[in-house]
Amino acid sequence: MFTLFHHAFCPHSRFVRLILGEYGFDVRLVEERVWERREAFLALNPACVTPVLFAEGMPAIPGAGIIAEFIDEAYGAEMEQKRLMPASMGERIEVRRLMAWFNEKFFEEASSPLVTERIYKRFMNEQDGGGAPATDVIRAAKTNVRYHLTYIGWLARTRNFLAGDRPTYADLAAAAHLSAIDYLGDVPWSEDDAAKAWYARVKSRPSFRPLLSEWLAGVPASRTYVDLDF
Known part of the structure; x- marks a missing residue:
């Protein structure tokens, strides 16, 4: 274990x-x-x-x-x-590139500021950086979500999954970051149907069920969070 x-x-x-x-x-x-x-x-x-x-x-x-x-x-x-990592070197490079995109770039520009401002700060003491959410930070992060969603949509329209024909670490990384901010209702799904359809497929996988069952006291989940047919 x-x-x-x-x-x-x-x-x-x-x-x-x-x-x-x-x-x-x-x-x-x-x-x-x-x-x-x-x-x-x-x-x-x-x-x-x-x-x-x-x-x-x-x-x-x-x-x-x-x-x-x-x-x-x-x-x-x-x-x-x-296996969530392809066998060929070229495919592995693409999976690693997208993992870095979501775990570094998306995190820095979108998911980290939104989760920090809207969730973590609720539980942090003032000396640890807690306090009221910074509206300017939230506004900038929401803007960044839009262009990342457009990129995901382009990948989803040109491939079966984000890095190729089958699910890989790239899909799980993207979906993990999106799920955290989808809980908050900060993903504008209506702006990209391809991204939405891809996320619905990944979100319907059994591995997602434990995430969708978690709730945060005082912060209700968005309407789309648990809905597999959102």
Whole structure:
């Protein structure tokens, strides 16, 4: 069994949870509020970011990208047709490019500011950066979501899945970040039908069910969040 230090609305944690769900691995979830900077968690990951994965016989594995690579190296080959990283080098490069796009660029420009301002700040003390949401930050992030959604739509119109013919880490990374902000109602799905149709397919996969069942007290989910036919 794996142990995952995560936060339910951390997009990177959601990405790793989707990977583990796709492969059918058992995982024990431990919520980590990184802004509290617990000494025990800092000892595991001095960067103090989630997720961090524990696997038997291994040191702590920090960060979504490192965890994804570890899982592929350790278990990918035995997954055969379910493998989330393609076999050919060219296809692997494309998957890694898109993983970086969503886990770095999308995160920095859209999902991180929205989740931080609208969720994390509710639970943070003032000295940790808590307080009222910054409306200018939210406004800029929502604008950025639009052009990312357009890019996803272009990929979805030209390919069966984002990186090629079958689901890969690229789809899970994109869907993980979108799911966190879809909970908040911050994805303008009406602006791109191809992106919406692609997300509906990914969202309908069994690995998504645990994410869709999670709710945040005081912050109701958007109308589209759990609706598979939104």
